[in-house]
Amino acid sequence: MISVSKLLCDLDAEGDGLRYDAAADSDADQIRERKQQKPVVVWNLTKQCNLYCEHCYAAATEERAPGELSTDEGKRLLDDLADYGVPVVLFSGGEPLVREDLVELVAYAADLGIRPVLSTNGTLITPEKAAELRDAGLAYAGVSVDGLRERNDAFRGQEGAFDAAVRGIEACLDAGLKTGLRYTITERTAPDLEDVVDLLYDVGLDRFCFYHLDYGGRGAAIRDADLAPAEKRRAVRRVCDMTREYHERGEEIETLLVGNYCDAAYLVEYARAELGDDTAARVREYLRRNGGDPAGERVADVDYQGNVHLTQFWQGYSLGNVRDRPFSAIWDDDSNPLLAALRERESHLTGKCADCRYLDVCRGASRLRALGVHDHPFGPDPQCYLTNEEVESDDVSV
Amino acid sequence: MVEKTRRSNVGDSPRGGDQREWEVFVRKDDTDPMRHVGSVSAPSPEVAHEQATRLFAWFAEDVWICPAEETHRFSTHDLDDDAKPAPHPNGEEGRTHEL
Numbered sequence: 001m002i003s004v005s006k007l008l009c010d011l012d013a014e015g016d017g018l019r020y021d022a023a024a025d026s027d028a029d030q031i032r033e034r035k036q037q038k039p040v041v042v043w044n045l046t047k048q049c050n051l052y053c054e055h056c057y058a059a060a061t062e063e064r065a066p067g068e069l070s071t072d073e074g075k076r077l078l079d080d081l082a083d084y085g086v087p088v089v090l091f092s093g094g095e096p097l098v099r100e101d102l103v104e105l106v107a108y109a110a111d112l113g114i115r116p117v118l119s120t121n122g123t124l125i126t127p128e129k130a131a132e133l134r135d136a137g138l139a140y141a142g143v144s145v146d147g148l149r150e151r152n153d154a155f156r157g158q159e160g161a162f163d164a165a166v167r168g169i170e171a172c173l174d175a176g177l178k179t180g181l182r183y184t185i186t187e188r189t190a191p192d193l194e195d196v197v198d199l200l201y202d203v204g205l206d207r208f209c210f211y212h213l214d215y216g217g218r219g220a221a222i223r224d225a226d227l228a229p230a231e232k233r234r235a236v237r238r239v240c241d242m243t244r245e246y247h248e249r250g251e252e253i254e255t256l257l258v259g260n261y262c263d264a265a266y267l268v269e270y271a272r273a274e275l276g277d278d279t280a281a282r283v284r285e286y287l288r289r290n291g292g293d294p295a296g297e298r299v300a301d302v303d304y305q306g307n308v309h310l311t312q313f314w315q316g317y318s319l320g321n322v323r324d325r326p327f328s329a330i331w332d333d334d335s336n337p338l339l340a341a342l343r344e345r346e347s348h349l350t351g352k353c354a355d356c357r358y359l360d361v362c363r364g365a366s367r368l369r370a371l372g373v374h375d376h377p378f379g380p381d382p383q384c385y386l387t388n389e390e391v392e393s394d395d396v397s398v
Numbered sequence: 399m400v401e402k403t404r405r406s407n408v409g410d411s412p413r414g415g416d417q418r419e420w421e422v423f424v425r426k427d428d429t430d431p432m433r434h435v436g437s438v439s440a441p442s443p444e445v446a447h448e449q450a451t452r453l454f455a456w457f458a459e460d461v462w463i464c465p466a467e468e469t470h471r472f473s474t475h476d477l478d479d480d481a482k483p484a485p486h487p488n489g490e491e492g493r494t495h496e497l
């Protein structure tokens with residue numbers, strides 16, 4: 001995750017220590033004192049979902065799929081994650097609220113000292129459920145909305161989904177839960193971006209996460225709906241401009257970009273052009289500490305059947321299964337050549353990424369997109385929108 | 399006498415979703431042992447081989463593919479609700495050493 005508001009507007013947030021090793025520089029309460037050593041784990045509790053979104057990386061279905069980890073198995077998984085030192089578990093799906101034991105598992109994780117957070121479509125969150133989740137120790141709810149009413153409902157496959165999600169957001173905010181928006185930027189959803197932020201800011205939301213499309217699950221089938229690189233650059237620029245405009249008005253929204261680390265390179269370019277060399281140097285230093293694309297290192301995924309993946313989007317390949325072997329052992333097993341190579345990917349990257357001057361802040365962006373388009377896990381990310389001049393430039397003043 | 403490791407037979411819960419799951423084994427060159435490198439989702443062994451090739455072609459000379467549901471796993475790990483203790487005669491076995 002790249003915090004635009006932190007980098008361009010100096011807004012402190014409680015994730016700064018996780019993202020930038022900058023706990024000491026931040027005024028906000030910190031999730032961890034030191035930079036993250038162990039991955040944030042996304043756990044897809046179920047494949048079942050009450051919606052049918054075009055971009056779903058988990059290829060979720062209406063019916064419950066066989067093989068879900070049970071409540072007891074899930075608790076044993078959480079025990080292992082806690083012993084291993086995992087700082088955050090993101091309960092995801094499918095739609096995690098279709099599982100009746102969600103509150104129990106959130107409470108169990110919180111008791112173990114793991115920070116439980118939630119990724120949801122929001123449509124099943126009632127005021128009662130929001131209060132239960134808060135009391136269980138839920139630290140954050142990220143609610144997906146992908147456009148204003150008409151566009152969101154078409155994209156999400158159900159009329160009324162937008163209104164239900166906004167009701168869910170209001171329920172979370174009323175319960176005092178820290179809540180944010182998850183917005184996937186595609187060709188179809190990009191036009192509504194600012195309007196959705198304006199509307200949800202009026203509802204009371206102040207945290208907005210913008211996701212790039214990755215090419216897993218149904219996301220691969222709509223690769224054609226992804227923005228072309230130049231349009232993607234414009235969309236990211238709009239996020240930067242909008243964040244600054246809000247802050248200039250004294251409205252301190254938190255904005256984050258997820259899923260395409262060439263955004264990090266772009267932010268340095270943006271800062272240099274708009275805010276000067278000193279700010280650009282500071283932005284770059286923060287991003288260097290952030291460490292670039294996290295696949296196989298700072299983020300991991302366990303799916304509903306216990307398969308362990310390199311990221312939540314990379315569902316077609318599993319490193320192993322937690323029913324056979326503890327997560328910690330699977331994740332530490334560097335005898336897997338792909339896992340080992342991802343952890344030293346600088347020496348494997350090819351094409352435009354190999355000699356990029358922003359390699360230290362980006363690290364080649366998405367290996368899954370490279371695989372999807374070039375059939376090679378170390379090819380260049382096809383969604384890099386930096387120009388050749390920008391990535392090849394010898395001007396290394398920042 | 400050597401003590402035998404006590405293992406359980408991991409249950410046969412499904413590992414794949416819309417497609418079958420295939421365990422993948424690779425070796426770097428023909429003097430290397432096969433190593434298990436995880437599994438891929440695919441409708442057939444041929445497609446599973448293609449998926450594994452995309453992931454490991456830069457590394458591996460040989461690729462073996464095995465249906466995940468045909469793999470019987472015996473493990474000391476105890477997360478699985480459906481795991482059953484594996485047969486374990488007497489807990490110990492004799493071993494002779496000839497010098």
Ligand code: SF4
Nearest residue numbers: 265353356362364384
């Ligand atoms: S060329 Fe590669 S490493 Fe450089 S910014 Fe683009 S995606 Fe990142």
